[in-house]
Amino acid sequence: MMNKDYRDYRMEDFLADEYFIRWVKFPDAATDAFWQQLSADMPDKAPLMREAREVVYALSTPVLEKNDPAREKVWQAVLENIQQPPVHRMQRYRRPLLAAASVLLLLTLGAVWYFTSTVTVRTGYGETREITLPDHSSLILNAHSTASYARSWPVTGKREVSLQGEAFFDVKHTGDTFRVAAGPARVTVLGTAFNVRHREDITAVVLQRGRVRVDVTDGQGQPAFLLPGEGWTYAHRRPPVVVHAVDTLAATAWTRHELLLNATKVKDIINVLKDNYGYTVVLQDSTIGEREIKGRIPMQKEKDLLFVLSRILDIDIQQKNDTLLFTARQ
Amino acid sequence: MQDKELWSWYKSGEITGLEGLYNAYYMPLTNYGFKFTEDKSFIEESIQDLFLKLWRNRDSIVTPQVVKQYLLLSFRRILLRKLEYSPSRLEEAFSGEHVPFYLELSYEHPLIRAERAAELKKKVDALMDTLTHRQREAIFLKYYEDLSYEEIAEILQINTGGTYKLVYRALERLREQFGDFSLLVLLYLLQRR
Numbered sequence: 001m002m003n004k005d006y007r008d009y010r011m012e013d014f015l016a017d018e019y020f021i022r023w024v025k026f027p028d029a030a031t032d033a034f035w036q037q038l039s040a041d042m043p044d045k046a047p048l049m050r051e052a053r054e055v056v057y058a059l060s061t062p063v064l065e066k067n068d069p070a071r072e073k074v075w076q077a078v079l080e081n082i083q084q085p086p087v088h089r090m091q092r093y094r095r096p097l098l099a100a101a102s103v104l105l106l107l108t109l110g111a112v113w114y115f116t117s118t119v120t121v122r123t124g125y126g127e128t129r130e131i132t133l134p135d136h137s138s139l140i141l142n143a144h145s146t147a148s149y150a151r152s153w154p155v156t157g158k159r160e161v162s163l164q165g166e167a168f169f170d171v172k173h174t175g176d177t178f179r180v181a182a183g184p185a186r187v188t189v190l191g192t193a194f195n196v197r198h199r200e201d202i203t204a205v206v207l208q209r210g211r212v213r214v215d216v217t218d219g220q221g222q223p224a225f226l227l228p229g230e231g232w233t234y235a236h237r238r239p240p241v242v243v244h245a246v247d248t249l250a251a252t253a254w255t256r257h258e259l260l261l262n263a264t265k266v267k268d269i270i271n272v273l274k275d276n277y278g279y280t281v282v283l284q285d286s287t288i289g290e291r292e293i294k295g296r297i298p299m300q301k302e303k304d305l306l307f308v309l310s311r312i313l314d315i316d317i318q319q320k321n322d323t324l325l326f327t328a329r330q
Numbered sequence: 331m332q333d334k335e336l337w338s339w340y341k342s343g344e345i346t347g348l349e350g351l352y353n354a355y356y357m358p359l360t361n362y363g364f365k366f367t368e369d370k371s372f373i374e375e376s377i378q379d380l381f382l383k384l385w386r387n388r389d390s391i392v393t394p395q396v397v398k399q400y401l402l403l404s405f406r407r408i409l410l411r412k413l414e415y416s417p418s419r420l421e422e423a424f425s426g427e428h429v430p431f432y433l434e435l436s437y438e439h440p441l442i443r444a445e446r447a448a449e450l451k452k453k454v455d456a457l458m459d460t461l462t463h464r465q466r467e468a469i470f471l472k473y474y475e476d477l478s479y480e481e482i483a484e485i486l487q488i489n490t491g492g493t494y495k496l497v498y499r500a501l502e503r504l505r506e507q508f509g510d511f512s513l514l515v516l517l518y519l520l521q522r523r
Contacts, residue, residue, distance in 0.1 A: 012501040016494060018478060025476065059473035071356045074374050075349070078381045082345075130334070132393045136342045172342075 006038060009045065014052035015059075019304065024056045030298050030308050037311065113151075120148040123165075125278040128254065135159055135172055140255045142166035142197075143276035166197040166275075168255045171210075181217070185234060188213045194226075195251050199275050201236035206251040216240060259297040259305065266291050266313065273305075273324065284327040288315065333397040341388055351397070352381055358398070358475065359405050365432055365470060366406075367413055376409040383408075399481040402471070406485060432458075432466070460507045465500035472497055 014020050023031035039046040123129050123141050130140045131147075134154040141147055145165025150158065159178040161169075170193045171178045180187040182198035185205065192210025197203070205214055207226040214224045214232050224232050224242050231246035253260035259272065267289035270281045283289055293312055298304045306324070310317045318325040336354065339347025356377065363373035380401070384391065394400035458466060464486065471482045483493040 011505060012498055015501050016498045021473070021476075056473060059469060070370070070374055071353075074356070074378050075352055075381075077378050078352070078385075079345075081378070081382050082385055130393060130395070132338065132341055136338065138338060 006042060006045065009048075011048060011052060011055075014049060015055055019307075020052065021056055024053050025060065028298070029296065030304075034307065034311060114155075115152045117151045118148045119151050119153075120146060122146045126276065128257070133159075133161070135174055135178075137169065137171045137178065139170075140168045142168075142254050144278065163196055163198060165199065166195070166254070168195045168252055169193065184216050184218055185232075186215045186217050188215070195248075202233065204231060204233045206231040206246050206248055208248045208252060214240075253296075254299065257299050259299050261293045261295055261297065263292045263294055265289065266293065269293070269309070279322055279324050281324045281326060284325060288313065288326055288328065337393060337397050340384070341391075341393065343388065345385075348381060348385055351384075351401070355398070355401050359401065362402060362405065362470070362475070363409055365467070366409060372409060372412050376405060376412055379408050380405050396477075396481060398475065399477055399485070402475065402477075403485045457504060457507060460503055461500050465496055465503070468493060468496045469500050 009017075019031065020035070023035050035049070039049050121129060121131055121139075121141060123143055123145050125144050127143055128141060130138060132138050133149065135157075137159075139147060139161065142165060145163070145167060147161055147163050147167055149161045150156065153159070157176060159171075159174075159176055160181070161179070162181040164182075167180075169178075169180065169189075171189055178189045180189075180196055182196050183203045185196075185198070185203045187194070187196060187205055189210065189212040192212055193208040194210070194212055195204075195206040195208070197205075205212065205226065207228055207230055209228050211228075212226050214226065216234060224240060226232055226242065229244070229246060229248055231243040231251070232240060233243065234240040247260075247262060250260040250262055254276075259269070261269070270289065273279045273281055291313065295312070297308045306317050306319075309315075313326075314329050316327045316329055318327070333351075333354070336347050336350040340351060341347070359377055359380075360373055363376065364370075367373065383404075461469070468482055468486065471477045471485065472479075477485075479490050479493045479497075483490045486493065486496075488496070
């Protein structure tokens with residue numbers, strides 16, 4: 001289905017294709033496999049692709065001056081200016097009293113709003129976003145997820161985030177505790193990096209570095225203390241499980257826009273398609289779901305992911321609205 | 331990845347973070363600036379303003395998705411304002427063609443005779459002249475700076491589809507003018523070490 005487009009590809013189409021450019025300039029296993037396969041499937045396009053590669057290189061190399069003595073000079077000028085405080089221009093009000101009154105009103109309204117509202121960050125399907133929290137900790141929000149915290153955090157210093165979906169936290173060590181509430185779980189940390197996922201009935205925490213404490217808020221069982229490389233999983237109505245030797249690289253691969261598969265079953269990938277992109281997947285043959293994949297798949301765009309999946313599994317993927325139909329090729 | 335780390339250092343008030351970003355982007359920004367003007371003082375001033383502004387506003391600046399694109403975009407804004415190309419009227423902003431952008435490809439090679447090199451340069455300059463300023467800028471941002479169509483769209487203030495078309499038409503134009511891309515490929519082969 002996807003090959004059809006390429007049959008009509010002219011020089012310009014290859015040159016303007018972002019996936020093609022990426023392969024030429026930053027090749028990796030997935031892009032390489034894809035384009036090599038394409039040129040094997042369509043030998044008549046192979047010379048065109050070779051030429052397109054060279055044109056991409058040619059277009060990528062305009063004149064560039066090396067070693068510029070002005071670099072140090074300009075930086076020194078920046079540093080000097082940083083030392084001096086900026087000059088503020090004062091606004092002149094014609095009616096100072098009125099201005100003062102309205103400022104006061106605004107301040108009062110502002111304060112009420114400031115201390116009662118929350119800052120909420122949401123991502124849609126297929127979108128990830130990195131945000132810096134008021135304490136300079138960073139949070140990468142995976143697709144179809146929501147994170148929120150009190151707007152007054154910079155003033156109160158209370159480090160608390162609630163999460164729906166999945167996020168990776170890299171917490172600055174400040175001496176104060178940092179809390180994440182995700183469904184029934186509450187994670188308490190000092191300074192550390194960890195992944196939290198709360199989708200439907202399952203809540204999971206994977207620790208990359210540092211130390212965290214995980215509590216179940218409905219009071220079930222003892223708190224768990226995790227060490228780096230350990231994971232904690234809680235499924236509805238079952239006791240929480242601590243897993244040793246979790247593949248933290250795989251658990252956080254989404255923050256690098258890729259899917260790291262280590263003999264992963266296709267049905268687990270289907271869950272990713274559902275959770276992160278909102279697709280319902282229909283398997284024409286249920287054995288497809290039991291097949292295992294190893295390797296790295298780019299997730300920059302869902303198109304890439306579907307492409308590579310169809311290649312690796314040798315299946316056709318048809319899309320109808322939010323439904324994907326996986327069919328084995330004959 | 332390194333960009334992100336430098337950025338978070340800088341955001342947390344570390345001047346070394348800002349310096350790291352400065353060192354990483356001084357050349358790309360100068361290089362981009364030269365496509366708009368040959369007057370280096372404008373470019374240096376704009377870079378100085380950009381980093382000063384980054385530092386002063388570090389608490390309010392939101393961490394961008396792509397640091398490089400953010401710096402190119404902010405630098406472009408400052409430079410164009412200095413050069414007084416900043417759009418004063420809407421229609422100008424829409425076409426953007428009043429902002430000149432000159433793209434020259436590298437042609438120097440130790441094994442090629444000077445007059446042959448000059449001849450090639452003339453041909454390629456003529457080739458690039460057939461493009462509009464915006465097409466040249468889009469080509470530069472796409473192939474040289476490796477930005478996505480979406481990121482370029484934000485810099486040029488047009489939509490993503492429009493950006494794709496801009497690049498596509500430029501490529502089509504190059505091919506029409508010269509029959510094929512062999513001249514470009516020749517240039518690339520010549521400068522390969």
